[in-house]
Amino acid sequence: MAKPRIAFICEDVYFRIHFEKDLDEEYIVQSFPMRFHQPLSYFAEVVEFNADYNIFFRGEFLPDGLLTQLSGININISSEPFPKFVDGRLHATLDSYWRLDAFLAIQNKGFQYIIHYDAASASVLRRLGCELSAYLPFPIAVESLKRDSLLPKTVPIVNAEFDIFFAGRSSPHRDRLFGPLKHKFNFLHIESGIFGLELLPFIKKSKIAINAHAEDFLSWEPRVQQLLASGAFVLSEPICPNQYLLPGVHFAVADSPDSFLRQCDHYLKADAQRESIAKAGEERVRSQLASRSWFRALFESISAHRLPPPKFKVDMGMVKALEHYVRFDEFDFVRSYFASFNELVDS
Numbered sequence: 001m002a003k004p005r006i007a008f009i010c011e012d013v014y015f016r017i018h019f020e021k022d023l024d025e026e027y028i029v030q031s032f033p034m035r036f037h038q039p040l041s042y043f044a045e046v047v048e049f050n051a052d053y054n055i056f057f058r059g060e061f062l063p064d065g066l067l068t069q070l071s072g073i074n075i076n077i078s079s080e081p082f083p084k085f086v087d088g089r090l091h092a093t094l095d096s097y098w099r100l101d102a103f104l105a106i107q108n109k110g111f112q113y114i115i116h117y118d119a120a121s122a123s124v125l126r127r128l129g130c131e132l133s134a135y136l137p138f139p140i141a142v143e144s145l146k147r148d149s150l151l152p153k154t155v156p157i158v159n160a161e162f163d164i165f166f167a168g169r170s171s172p173h174r175d176r177l178f179g180p181l182k183h184k185f186n187f188l189h190i191e192s193g194i195f196g197l198e199l200l201p202f203i204k205k206s207k208i209a210i211n212a213h214a215e216d217f218l219s220w221e222p223r224v225q226q227l228l229a230s231g232a233f234v235l236s237e238p239i240c241p242n243q244y245l246l247p248g249v250h251f252a253v254a255d256s257p258d259s260f261l262r263q264c265d266h267y268l269k270a271d272a273q274r275e276s277i278a279k280a281g282e283e284r285v286r287s288q289l290a291s292r293s294w295f296r297a298l299f300e301s302i303s304a305h306r307l308p309p310p311k312f313k314v315d316m317g318m319v320k321a322l323e324h325y326v327r328f329d330e331f332d333f334v335r336s337y338f339a340s341f342n343e344l345v346d347s
Helices: 012-018 040-049 094-108 119-128 172-184 196-204 223-229 257-267 271-288 291-303 316-328 333-346
Strands: 005-010 028-033 053-057 073-078 084-086 089-091 113-116 162-167 187-190 206-211 234-236
Touching: 005 012, 005 040, 012 028, 012 196, 028 040, 073 094, 073 291, 084 119, 094 316, 113 119, 119 316, 162 172, 162 196, 172 187, 172 257, 187 196, 196 206, 206 223, 206 257, 223 234, 223 271, 234 257
Parallel strands: 005 028, 005 053, 053 073, 073 113, 162 187, 162 206, 206 234
Antiparallel strands: 084 089
């Protein structure tokens, strides 16, 4: 029996860690570059590959008509942080609004299935008129991150050791959190140029790996799963509530510059506690969010018709009201609008 063919259409530096070589035993896998606002001809190799499953990241930026040329099943995995209603509060920033507004173009692209990575945004999306196929957290290529993995990879050689490690761009919010840590500890911050498996040697040489949001906005970066699967002890800002990763069990939490400073000072001296939490986090990601089982379950759900197609009946008036709410801190009724819907859903 021939192996199913999977095409991943994405920016490799950001998304390859979600599949890497982990699927190659069960599927014929090929990745293709994704660039925004390109003509149909740019994706000619995707059409030629003729995959059974075409998996897109940032599919909202595809040219119209591309999916009609693909004979396989077309799936978009939505990867951007959107506004959300959590614990009685509407979490929304201008950046999260812009990402949501751009995403809404996907309703006319023709995807059979659309999955969003963060279930915390589900009630806001439904209230705006977006019924997606599923809300599933990002998987991680855990086999490629194993210490004894035989899968081919090229990684840097790192001889130094570090107290604290972070990989990601600088921002005013992150600089505020990191300033005291960089002053007191041996802190390695890689802003760009090293991604995915190449980060593994730096993670292994660091006692604490940090996850911090780019702005003061509740989110759940896939960096958390990658760090945990790599065996790291993770100290993170609060992430979106979810059933997979529990604060205090699978990772530690800090929510201010002082809190980060206290937590780092404590855990750098608490080797056994740090190692226990790191082990729990690694085991959790490997059992719940491994790419091989995640994609297998997704394809089985599609084959069994358990996943609904997306439906859009977008209330553009409320989308515009949400923009005014985050841009000008006006229209307080917007908060009440999403709060009342959230209570209705949760009741």
